Amino acid sequence: MNEAFDIRGESHIEVHKFRTGAIIIATLLALVIQASFPIHFAKTAVLDLPLLVTIYFGLSRRNPSTGLLLGMVVGLLQDSLSGPKVPLGLYGIAKTIIGYLASSIGARLDTEHPAARFALTATFFVAHQGLIVLTRRILLSQPEPWFSMHLVGAALANALVAVFLFLLLDRLRKN
Amino acid sequence: MVAIPSRHKSLVLLAGVIVLQVLMLAVQIKRDSEGRLIRVWTVGAVSPFERAGSYGFGWIRDIWRHYFALQNTTKESEQIRRENDALKLQITQLQGKAAEADRLAALLNFRQSQASVPMIGARVIGTGAGTASLTIQLDRGERDGIRKNMGVITPDGVVGKVVEAYPNASQVLLLTDKESGVGAMLADSRVQGPVGGLGEPLLVMKYVPNDDTVNLGERVITSGMDRIFPRDLPVGTVAEIKPGNQFKQIRVKPAANLERLEEVLVLLSLRSLEMKNEENTGDPQPPPPGAPNPPRAAKR
Numbered sequence: 001m002n003e004a005f006d007i008r009g010e011s012h013i014e015v016h017k018f019r020t021g022a023i024i025i026a027t028l029l030a031l032v033i034q035a036s037f038p039i040h041f042a043k044t045a046v047l048d049l050p051l052l053v054t055i056y057f058g059l060s061r062r063n064p065s066t067g068l069l070l071g072m073v074v075g076l077l078q079d080s081l082s083g084p085k086v087p088l089g090l091y092g093i094a095k096t097i098i099g100y101l102a103s104s105i106g107a108r109l110d111t112e113h114p115a116a117r118f119a120l121t122a123t124f125f126v127a128h129q130g131l132i133v134l135t136r137r138i139l140l141s142q143p144e145p146w147f148s149m150h151l152v153g154a155a156l157a158n159a160l161v162a163v164f165l166f167l168l169l170d171r172l173r174k175n
Numbered sequence: 176m177v178a179i180p181s182r183h184k185s186l187v188l189l190a191g192v193i194v195l196q197v198l199m200l201a202v203q204i205k206r207d208s209e210g211r212l213i214r215v216w217t218v219g220a221v222s223p224f225e226r227a228g229s230y231g232f233g234w235i236r237d238i239w240r241h242y243f244a245l246q247n248t249t250k251e252s253e254q255i256r257r258e259n260d261a262l263k264l265q266i267t268q269l270q271g272k273a274a275e276a277d278r279l280a281a282l283l284n285f286r287q288s289q290a291s292v293p294m295i296g297a298r299v300i301g302t303g304a305g306t307a308s309l310t311i312q313l314d315r316g317e318r319d320g321i322r323k324n325m326g327v328i329t330p331d332g333v334v335g336k337v338v339e340a341y342p343n344a345s346q347v348l349l350l351t352d353k354e355s356g357v358g359a360m361l362a363d364s365r366v367q368g369p370v371g372g373l374g375e376p377l378l379v380m381k382y383v384p385n386d387d388t389v390n391l392g393e394r395v396i397t398s399g400m401d402r403i404f405p406r407d408l409p410v411g412t413v414a415e416i417k418p419g420n421q422f423k424q425i426r427v428k429p430a431a432n433l434e435r436l437e438e439v440l441v442l443l444s445l446r447s448l449e450m451k452n453e454e455n456t457g458d459p460q461p462p463p464p465g466a467p468n469p470p471r472a473a474k475r
Binding site: 028031032033034035036037038039040041042045046048050063064065068069072076077078079080081082083084085086087088089090091092093096097100104132135139140 | 312
């Protein structure tokens with residue numbers, strides 16, 4: 001069996017392994033770019049790179065525990081960098097659940113095709129925003145609209161970027 | 176002890192992690208705590224990369240704008256083009272520096288025209304890492320005299336206020352954020368009302384009665400009532416007026432370009448202004464409760 005992956009008994013889905021430090025570096029890079037890019041390219045504020053990285057590694061690693069822990073760490077770091085008006089846990093909870101869902105779905109479906117990645121990312125983005133609104137409404141008593149056309153546009157933009165970003169991240173896999 | 180089936184372990188872990196974060200949220204709300212230590216560590220770890228990234232992105236952007244965008248317009252021979260490209264590259268770098276010098280000169284002029292106001296220049300090195308809050312990150316912090324609740328401006332107008340000061344960086348809540356606000360008034364009619372954000376490019380001016388006359392394009396300036404910003408700084412211009420139930424619904428276009436901030440000025444203290452005003456008016460008043468102490472003056 002190839003050392004780069006093993007086959008899960010019944011599911012026959014590849015579990016990808018990555019080069020040492022790839023997940024940590026990619027995650028930190030996503031956070032730094034997320035915090036730096038919009039200064040120079042205002043439109044890029046619509047992207048949520050930490051979410052895309054969480055989804056990618058969740059889908060690839062296909063281990064729900066790893067996925068949800070990575071989501072939690074990424075989310076809490078994003079909370080920390082978003083200023084004191086964003087309580088620690090807002091992005092943390094949302095990304096924990098997305099990390100869990102991505103790795104659970106990744107263990108059941110083949111998510112290597114760009115079309116599948118596009119559809120899954122768009123769905124996860126909407127779910128992520130829904131979880132943030134839910135947390136704000138229920139736990140923080142901050143009324144937020146559930147749906148807007150901006151959300152649809154942002155979901156499609158993130159899904160499109162994800163297709164290319166995931167191809168780039170595929171290169172970090174061990175062969 | 177009850178054994179958990181392996182297929183349910185991740186579900187139990189998920190529940191545990193969620194409950195932990197919900198509790199953390201609850202503690203922050205109850206105690207009004209902001210998890211400062213975690214934020215200090217994270218910002219301390221990430222801000223050097225943001226600083227480097229900010230300079231790097233700026234350089235790439237300048238190259239892109241002035242070099243690649245113009246590359247296809249030249250029809251000269253390859254040799255001349257190479258020389259030309261090399262010269263363009265040099266020009267690009269010089270243009271970038273010249274543009275930066277212009278911006279810094281504008282800041283300096285403004286700074287000199289407001290010599291009585293203690294302020295410090297700072298570079299924007301990052302934004303909030305999400306859409307939940309509209310913040311920017313500055314390359315100066317407590318060590319430069321910046322404290323929480325200090326006002327942040329550009330020569331064009333009000334930007335926001337400092338919501339967190341770390342040793343070497345600080346976070347500024349932009350005026351467009353939903354939780355942001357500034358004491359303001361209409362420049363012509365002198366009608367006062369707070370101006371706040373909606374999470375959108377335009378601001379909103381509240382509590383202006385339907386009976387008061389407001390004109391489109393009228394300037395909105397700071398009133399000084401919030402004890403953060405001095406009077407008469409530009410906030411924006413009236414962009415939209417609708418009659419409301421009791422008060423007008425007024426939308427204001429910010430005077431400062433909040434989507435493209437590169438350098439800003441932080442008002443180091445308002446207290447000295449108040450004292451100066453008090454001396455002028457001969458009507459001394461005690462400082463407001465909770466007013467920040469004037470920090471050590473550190474000027475750029």
